[in-house]
Amino acid sequence: MKITTLVISLTLVSGYAAASDAPVQPTGVMPPSAQLCVSCHGAQGEGIEPLGPRLAGLSSEYISTQLHHFQQGIRQNATMMPMAMTLQGDGIEQVASYFSAQQVKTPVTPVIRGKQVTFADDTARLAYQGDWSRGLPACVTCHGPSALGGGLFPRLAGQQASYIKTQLLAWQDGTRKGDVDGMMANVANKLTAAEVDALATYFANLK
Template sequence: MNIFRFALVVGMALLAGNAGAANFAAGKSKAQVCIGCHGEDGNAAVPIFPKLAGQHVSYLVKQLQEFRSKQRLEQTMNAMAESLSDDDIKDIAEYFASFKLKHETVAPSPLGEKIYRTGNPQTRVPACIGCHGPNGSGNPLAVYPHLAGQYSAFIVKALNDYKSGERNNDKNRIMRDIAERLSEEEIAAVAEHISGLQ
């Protein structure tokens, strides 16, 4: 590598590092209104508020844009997202995604594990593992959310909201078609299993 190219590479790395720090600071200051419910590091203290720590940036951006456009209806979050710009959304998403999610300890649920890994062929419920992955980490490119370690109370609410159609911003009805086929018992069990995944 010649000296000019070397200088260029080092210069670009420094610039990128500074930009990262600047975004983090911007994200942190913009996220101050969120932390009362979602926690300073995205690990909400109360189970009715979803954890945002370790979630994919792509997923956080999608949800915030859709709270803002009211494609995803939920009063609190519609109000919170209303005045956010695209840059705000990106900075805040990167801020919360950068933290480590705190794991939950739950009792093992054989039914939940079965649904997660194999679905329910009788009712044509597909295996969750197919999209959300063996350890519940989802897929940032496909915008499949990270689920592992999320509060089971929030997972139950999300699945019930898909089931009733109250939450309907899932492309091609992916999650509504699945949740419709889950019984109450299966929802509780699979939520418990997911919460315990690491």
């Protein structure tokens, strides 16, 4: 009994020593695999208009899935496809984890000619209630009550308006794919050009 106890104790001590000697990765440090991303997406994933959208605040699952889609050609983009191909091994997971952990800065409500921008009630209604007469669910049904996203659904709040618009248009013309059961394509194709503009601006300025 004493011998067994001694063996267990030595094993625990040995394991503790090994864990203590292992190098600790500092949190918040950019992995080398993410360094190519910063020229378009910013060092903290804040996005650089018009080069690249905001990555901060997106879930690691969403970022990882989109990078795989670029690698597999499911999602087409002349810049992102070769960039994604540079990520080998656990590179995708490192990039996804780093940018998803970055803090999202609150966007400033724009002021035009001394007045804050306001949005039509129809836009907010479409975002939060949808339009079931056209088979349009509310945007927040999938993207969360505050449009913060989660899982495979990206954050919309604070994202660049130009990026949201180009993605909705991409869903409409079929150049973006990979959505489950064609859900986003179905939604986007029911939006008018004016609604695309209004929703993009609304979510970009949502605090």
